[in-house]
Amino acid sequence: MIEHFSLDGKRIPFQPGQTIMDAAMQAGEYIPHLCHNPEFRPRGSCRLCVVRANGRSVAACTSPAREGLEVESDTPDIQADRRSLLQMLFVEGNHLCPACEKSGNCQLQAVAYYCGMLAPDFTHLYPVRELDGSHPDFVLDFNRCILCELCVRASRDADAKGVFGISGRGIGAHLIVNAPSGKLGDTDFDPHDRAAQVCPVGAILPKHKGYDVPIGRRIYDRKPVSLVGDVADHQEDMS
Amino acid sequence: MSAPSPEQAAGTQLERWGSDSDNLLQMLIGVQAALGHIPEAAIRRFEAALGVGRARIEGLIGFYAFLHHRPRGRFDIRVADNIIERMRGSRELAEALAGRLGCPPGETRVDGRLSLGYTPCIGMSDQAPALLVNGYAIPAVEHARLEQVVALVEANTPLADWPPELFEVALNIQRKDLLLEAAVEDGAALAALKASGADALMQVLEASGLRGRGGAGFGLARKWGFCRQAPAEAKRRVVVCNADEGEPGTFKDRVLMQDPQQAARMFEGMTLCAGMVGADSGFLYLRGEYRNLLEPLERELQRRRDAGLLGKNIAGIAGFDFDIAIHLGAGAYICGEESALIESLEGKRGNPRDRPPFPVTRGYLGRPTVVNNVETFIAAALVAVQGADWHRARGTEHSAGTKILSVSGDCARPGIYEYPFGVTLQQILDDCGAADTQAVQIAGAAGRTIPPDEFQRRVAFEDLGTAGSFMIFDQSRDLLEMVRNFNDFFVHESCGFCTPCRVGTTLMQKTLAKVSRGHAAPMDLDTLRRIGELMRRTSHCGLGATAPLSVLDTLDKFPALYRDRLSDRGFVPGFDLDAALSEARAASGRDDPRAHLEGDGV
Ligand SMILES: Cc1cc2nc3c(=O)[nH]c(=O)nc-3n(C[C@H](O)[C@H](O)[C@H](O)COP(=O)(O)O)c2cc1C
Numbered sequence: 014m015i016e017h018f019s020l021d022g023k024r025i026p027f028q029p030g031q032t033i034m035d036a037a038m039q040a041g042e043y044i045p046h047l048c049h050n051p052e053f054r055p056r057g058s059c060r061l062c063v064v065r066a067n068g069r070s071v072a073a074c075t076s077p078a079r080e081g082l083e084v085e086s087d088t089p090d091i092q093a094d095r096r097s098l099l100q101m102l103f104v105e106g107n108h109l110c111p112a113c114e115k116s117g118n119c120q121l122q123a124v125a126y127y128c129g130m131l132a133p134d135f136t137h138l139y140p141v142r143e144l145d146g147s148h149p150d151f152v153l154d155f156n157r158c159i160l161c162e163l164c165v166r167a168s169r170d171a172d173a174k175g176v177f178g179i180s181g182r183g184i185g186a187h188l189i190v191n192a193p194s195g196k197l198g199d200t201d202f203d204p205h206d207r208a209a210q211v212c213p214v215g216a217i218l219p220k221h222k223g224y225d226v227p228i229g230r231r232i233y234d235r236k237p238v239s240l241v242g243d244v245a246d247h248q249e250d251m252s
Numbered sequence: 253m254s255a256p257s258p259e260q261a262a263g264t265q266l267e268r269w270g271s272d273s274d275n276l277l278q279m280l281i282g283v284q285a286a287l288g289h290i291p292e293a294a295i296r297r298f299e300a301a302l303g304v305g306r307a308r309i310e311g312l313i314g315f316y317a318f319l320h321h322r323p324r325g326r327f328d329i330r331v332a333d334n335i336i337e338r339m340r341g342s343r344e345l346a347e348a349l350a351g352r353l354g355c356p357p358g359e360t361r362v363d364g365r366l367s368l369g370y371t372p373c374i375g376m377s378d379q380a381p382a383l384l385v386n387g388y389a390i391p392a393v394e395h396a397r398l399e400q401v402v403a404l405v406e407a408n409t410p411l412a413d414w415p416p417e418l419f420e421v422a423l424n425i426q427r428k429d430l431l432l433e434a435a436v437e438d439g440a441a442l443a444a445l446k447a448s449g450a451d452a453l454m455q456v457l458e459a460s461g462l463r464g465r466g467g468a469g470f471g472l473a474r475k476w477g478f479c480r481q482a483p484a485e486a487k488r489r490v491v492v493c494n495a496d497e498g499e500p501g502t503f504k505d506r507v508l509m510q511d512p513q514q515a516a517r518m519f520e521g522m523t524l525c526a527g528m529v530g531a532d533s534g535f536l537y538l539r540g541e542y543r544n545l546l547e548p549l550e551r552e553l554q555r556r557r558d559a560g561l562l563g564k565n566i567a568g569i570a571g572f573d574f575d576i577a578i579h580l581g582a583g584a585y586i587c588g589e590e591s592a593l594i595e596s597l598e599g600k601r602g603n604p605r606d607r608p609p610f611p612v613t614r615g616y617l618g619r620p621t622v623v624n625n626v627e628t629f630i631a632a633a634l635v636a637v638q639g640a641d642w643h644r645a646r647g648t649e650h651s652a653g654t655k656i657l658s659v660s661g662d663c664a665r666p667g668i669y670e671y672p673f674g675v676t677l678q679q680i681l682d683d684c685g686a687a688d689t690q691a692v693q694i695a696g697a698a699g700r701t702i703p704p705d706e707f708q709r710r711v712a713f714e715d716l717g718t719a720g721s722f723m724i725f726d727q728s729r730d731l732l733e734m735v736r737n738f739n740d741f742f743v744h745e746s747c748g749f750c751t752p753c754r755v756g757t758t759l760m761q762k763t764l765a766k767v768s769r770g771h772a773a774p775m776d777l778d779t780l781r782r783i784g785e786l787m788r789r790t791s792h793c794g795l796g797a798t799a800p801l802s803v804l805d806t807l808d809k810f811p812a813l814y815r816d817r818l819s820d821r822g823f824v825p826g827f828d829l830d831a832a833l834s835e836a837r838a839a840s841g842r843d844d845p846r847a848h849l850e851g852d853g854v
């Protein structure tokens with residue numbers, strides 16, 4: 014027997030074991046998210062997918078769907094919370110969209126447009142972060158990392174390489190590379206790795222093809238993220 | 253005696269803990285203690301021996317505040333810096349140490365003799381100011397003691413040869429009730445288990461109304477019942493005692509564990525739990541700040557094994573096998589949250605897990621796990637012997653029994669107070685000799701700020717729940733300093749997993765600093781509220797959800813704190829132009845008044 018819950022009044026079918034996010038995605042309903050990708054174990058850390066389920070705030074990507082659950086997602090107050098979270102991600106790093114190669118192919122930017130975030134509002138933290146250009150095919154720009162851990166999960170679970178990890182804590186949490194030098198060039202990271210294709214922002218960038226697809230013809234330039242979906246599903250459009 | 257080589261130090265740990273990467277954190281703590289840091293060669297040894305990636309090891313060193321890549325001084329001194337310690341001169345103490353020893357806070361002296369720094373509350377608020385030397389606590393560091401510490405460091409006297417009285421910690425028990433007065437023999441709870449059986453005792457616990465004492469107040473019988481029913485291979489369930497006691501202002505678990513009789517009861521409560529739910533392994537997760545309790549507690553465990561109260565066929569019950577290991581924490585408040593604690597037990601970074609599944613169904617290594625507080629296990633051991641009515645004789649309908657409070661701050665008699673649930677704040681204030689009280693901070697930095705017109709409120713789960721922290725502030729105090737101190741604490745302790753807490757705590761810190769400087773506009777207060785409410789709604793765990801409470805409470809109940817400091821201008825940019833000029837000042841070697849913008853901006 015198929016069970017159902019409601020998402021903003023729409024009836025969404027689900028199978029036992031699915032999360033609210035799984036079922037919504039399957040039904041073609043969009044709930045904003047950054048750290049989620051159905052290929053990997055959900056993490057629930059960006060908090061963008063927080064919805065109200067029977068009155069309680071929960072992350073859609075980690076909360077099991079239940080029969081009869083009433084889920085609210087696209088309401089003015091929840092969208093306002095999402096804008097605040099996005100603003101936090103923008104001021105936490107150094108995101109200079111006009112100068113970023115990923116502009117137009119960036120999911121952070123696309124979700125911000127979708128949620129109607131116009132300005133960062135909060136005080137910029139301007140962290141000092143380094144660039145790692147040691148790999149022949151990729152640049153790591155830590156300035157834009159939003160700690161979604163998609164690369165960590167992809168490299169560990171899909172590529173069986175474990176190239177990435179997280180160190181530090183709190184506002185000092187940061188991505189690290191699993192090599193004594195800490196450099197990507199000293200790992201077996203490879204362009205065919207799934208981890209090379211999942212970064213939602215411009216933190217893991219392929220070299221030599223920055224503007225092969227001109228701005229204006231990029232993934233999110235013409236259609237919103239709610240219709241286009243995740244960056245990770247559009248690798249062919251980026252190269 | 254010369255220090256071991258990094259390989260030797262790592263080897264010793266591998267021998268002690270086995271080649272199980274679940275114990276990696278304990279091994280790193282051991283190397284840090286032996287060498288004062290975790291050198292490259294030790295990391296390589298662990299990588300090879302345990303088959304773990306280097307990123308995992310680095311991730312741990314980066315997460316736990318007491319682990320370091322770079323060498324610390326031979327004497328690693330950390331001055332406790334919670335607001336209560338500050339009120340008792342922690343900053344002056346650190347400055348004095350810095351001056352006398354020639355080592356500013358935050359640094360290591362060039363000869364490697366010492367490192368000096370600050371650390372959050374170390375569970376000594378009733379005998380502040382206090383500090384840790386290589387993890388060992390020295391309370392009440394006033395003039396004479398300060399001189400003594402300075403002399404010992406300068407003489408390079410090995411810590412083991414420092415006078416033992418420096419490390420003596422007073423119990424300061426001021427009021428006893430049910431728990432602290434009970435006279436029950438060692439082993440009595442296990443005898444009751446043998447006599448009545450688990451089912452009958454479960455009913456006693458249920459009838460007693462006993463709820464967890466670590467803060468949330470979850471029903472004990474329900475928790476143990478869930479675990480007992482959770483499917484598990486044979487009796488492979490797990491019992492964990494949460495002795496992380498990281499909440500600023502609490503120290504009651506420290507006092508309980510210091511008292512041999514109570515420590516014995518705590519272990520007995522854990523063993524009772526194991527017998528009732530069907531568990532074969534137990535852990536005491538002891539915060540690193542309580543390092544001085546490790547050996548006495550290990551001795552008590554050995555005594556219990558020798559007495560047949562741990563090990564095989566415990567208390568003569570055939571097939572009842574259970575033992576307890578002590579794991580140390582390493583400077584991470586979040587590891588008091590039960591699922592982060594379990595991650596830490598597994599040798600990982602202390603990021604809280606998703607719940608569900610709850611630890612009672614999937615905990616340590618996926619096995620059903622009970623996590624309870626020190627005081628809860630003691631209460632359970634007593635209830636098993638004394639019965640439900642004994643427990644119900646105190647407290648309220650929804651909060652049966654008593655609560656042990658850690659009272660500190662502006663009062664004549666700080667210390668431990670055991671009260672029946674339902675006691676009013678005013679009663680506690682009267683008993684401990686507090687006068688002219690401006691506010692009570694109940695339940696720690698994560699708790700509520702209570703103004704005098706609410707002092708008739710009660711300590712009870714149905715009114716003000718608390719794990720026991722009770723900090724008192726009189727009229728002479730600036731509560732904004734309290735709020736900022738708590739916020740700094742959360743900036744330091746956020747695990748960094750989720751966006752609202754990781755970024756929100758820091759944004760609040762900046763905004764509070766702006767308020768304090770007199771640069772804030774009304775808009776900034778709206779920002780504080782907006783961030784705080786966002787954190788409450790969207791954080792992944794209780795840390796982020798409670799971190800903004802003192803800000804939100806003071807905005808509501810002490811609005812003058814903020815209002816009186818507002819700038820008279822409608823908007824002040826968050827960007828601090830004067831601070832931005834500091835690089836230019838450094839480059840030009842100038843710091844005269846004309847190289848600064850005026851205090852009130854451009
Ligand atoms: C951030 C955070 C820190 C916590 N710290 C502690 C602690 O130090 N000691 C404790 O017993 N419980 C702590 N808790 C509560 C535990 O998660 C858990 O509820 C408790 O150990 C259960 O034991 P009890 O039912 O006996 O209270 C903390 C919770 C959070 C969210």
Ligand code: SF4
Binds near residue numbers: 163
């Ligand atoms: S590098 Fe990209 S994929 Fe990896 S954690 Fe950062 S933002 Fe996520």
Ligand code: SF4
Binds near residue numbers: 603746749750753795
């Ligand atoms: S709320 Fe804070 S402590 Fe809890 S998971 Fe999020 S970042 Fe970590």
